[in-house]
Amino acid sequence: MIDPPRPAAIKAVQACQSAGIQVKMITGDHVVTAQAIARRIGLKKNKQVLAFTGSELAKMNQQELATAVEDGVVFARVAPEQKLRLVEALQSRGEIVAMTGDGVNDAPALKQADIGIAMGITGTEVAKEAADMLLTDDNFASIAAAVEEGRNVYKNLLNAMRFILPVNDGESMTILISVLLERQLPILSLQVLWLNMLNSITMTVPLAFEPKSQEVMKQPPRPVNEALLSGDRIKRILAISLYNWTVIFGVFEWARQTTGNIDLARTMAIQALVAGRIFYLLSISQLLPSIAAKFRNQTSSISSAPAIAAGIVGAVILQIIFSQTSFINNIFSTAPLNLNQWLICLGTGLPMIAIAASVNRFDPPN
Numbered sequence: 428m429i430d431p432p433r434p435a436a437i438k439a440v441q442a443c444q445s446a447g448i449q450v451k452m453i454t455g456d457h458v459v460t461a462q463a464i465a466r467r468i469g470l471k472k473n474k475q476v477l478a479f480t481g482s483e484l485a486k487m488n489q490q491e492l493a494t495a496v497e498d499g500v501v502f503a504r505v506a507p508e509q510k511l512r513l514v515e516a517l518q519s520r521g522e523i524v525a526m527t528g529d530g531v532n533d534a535p536a537l538k539q540a541d542i543g544i545a546m547g548i549t550g551t552e553v554a555k556e557a558a559d560m561l562l563t564d565d566n567f568a569s570i571a572a573a574v575e576e577g578r579n580v581y582k583n584l585l586n587a588m589r590f591i592l593p594v595n596d597g598e599s600m601t602i603l604i605s606v607l608l609e610r611q612l613p614i615l616s617l618q619v620l621w622l623n624m625l626n627s628i629t630m631t632v633p634l635a636f637e638p639k640s641q642e643v644m645k646q647p648p649r650p651v652n653e654a655l656l657s658g659d660r661i662k663r664i665l666a667i668s669l670y671n672w673t674v675i676f677g678v679f680e681w682a683r684q685t686t687g688n689i690d691l692a693r694t695m696a697i698q699a700l701v702a703g704r705i706f707y708l709l710s711i712s713q714l715l716p717s718i719a720a721k722f723r724n725q726t727s728s729i730s731s732a733p734a735i736a737a738g739i740v741g742a743v744i745l746q747i748i749f750s751q752t753s754f755i756n757n758i759f760s761t762a763p764l765n766l767n768q769w770l771i772c773l774g775t776g777l778p779m780i781a782i783a784a785s786v787n788r789f790d791p792p793n
Contacts, residue, residue: 432468439571440468446574447647449522451500453510458503465501472500481505484512492516507532514539523651525570527562529554544570571644578646579639586711586792587634588655593664594627594704597671604672611689613679613696618759621749626701629741630708633734637713659790666786667707670779674699678775682768691762694750695772698764701746702776705739710783711792 443450450470454461458478465476478501485506487495496502496516505513510528514536517524526533526540529550534557537543545558548565555561562569598619605612614622656664678699682692709715714735749755751763764772 432464433566433568435566435568437468439568440470442571442644443574444469446578446644448574449500451496451502453502453505453513455505456503458501461501461503470500472498476500478503481509484509489516489519493519497522507535510536511539523648527567527570528558529565533557575639575644578643579637581649582640582643582792583635583637585655585660586637587631589660589663589711589790589792590634590708591627591631593667593671594707595623596664596668597675597700598622600668601672601675611683613675613693615693615760618693618697618761621759622697622701625745626704626742629745630704630738633738634708634712636734640713640716657790663786663790666782670782671700671703674703674775678772688762690756690760691764691768694761694764695768697761698746698750698769698772699775701742702773703779704776705742706776706779707783708735708739710780710787 440450449472452461452465452470456464458480462476462478465471465478470476477499479495479499481502481504484492484495484502492512493516496513497520502509502513510526510533514524514526518539518541523542524540525542525544526536527544527546528534528537529546531551531553533545534553537545537554537557537559542560543558544560544562545554546565547555547561547563550558550561550565598614601613602616602619675696679692679696682695683689686692712735749759750761756762
């Protein structure tokens with residue numbers, strides 16, 4: 428009789444291995460049967476299927492068990508209490524362990540694991556109570572899909588932070604520095620409100636809807652104690668903030684001295700800042716990689732990034748309204764720009780491309 432592995436399970440194992448996740452089989456089957464199944468699903472480490480039986484594990488001390496559980500991929504004829512020992516041995520080596528199970532005897536191991544996953548269909552109530560999660564379809568591929576989705580959500584969260592923190596820092600420090608130096612404000616508080624409530628939201632929210640990148644499941648797991656604001660991300664925030672300060676102060680002073688119109692100077696400073704924001708958003712989003720893949724006629728998991736494109740278009744329309752409509756001019760103390768002034772603002776934002784490429788080298792967004 429043949430009970431072949433599901434094709435989806437084989438692909439899921441491959442995806443986990445590419446993502447740096449070790450997959451191990453713990454079973455009550457005979458070791459030869461377990462090894463044969465492991466080979467069919469590609470469950471190998473260093474191109475071999477190293478297997479241990481429960482009787483062999485019983486003879487090992489804690490150190491030997493920790494080495495065996497790290498090197499082995501198949502553990503056959505395992506007693507219930509040995510499942511718990513295997514989980515503890517992996518954790519002693521600093522591994523984060525997810526354990527799947529369905530029986531009453533799996534409950535201790537499920538409870539001990541960092542993430543206990545019980546089978547939702549065939550699992551016993553005891554296993555479900557001990558677990559942290561339920562696998563409702565009893566399909567291993569769903570675990571790999573959940574890992575992929577979780578990584579994508581975390582990546583999008585980090586990208587939103589990468590965008591909004593230096594943007595807001597540039598605005599807040601501009602006002603603070605101007606007050607401390609007793610200079611005229613390059614941006615008024617009401618104008619900052621416009622930038623934060625409309626412009627920033629228009630470009631930040633779409634980052635939450637970014638599709639999954641091809642690279643998500645090709646990266647190693649991140650360290651458990653990794654901070655959201657790592658050293659490299661702080662460097663990024665400082666570099667982008669410094670550029671934003673330079674743009675705001677530089678454009679404002681130049682326009683004020685050449686035109687003598689302070690409302691126009693503030694408007695140009697804001698529009699130059701937004702132009703830089705757009706280039707910066709493109710540097711951390713998947714819109715450009717998606718377009719490039721389509722031009723190369725490559726099949727890509729990044730089908731498109733319509734939310735980012737819509738956000739940029741929305742931001743551009745809002746900024747045109749911000750400076751070119753008399754009603755908004757009266758409320759926010761702005762002034763309409765001519766074509767040359769628009770081009771100056773756009774040109775001032777262009778250096779952001781080089782700066783963003785530089786910070787992406789030590790703090791890659793994807």
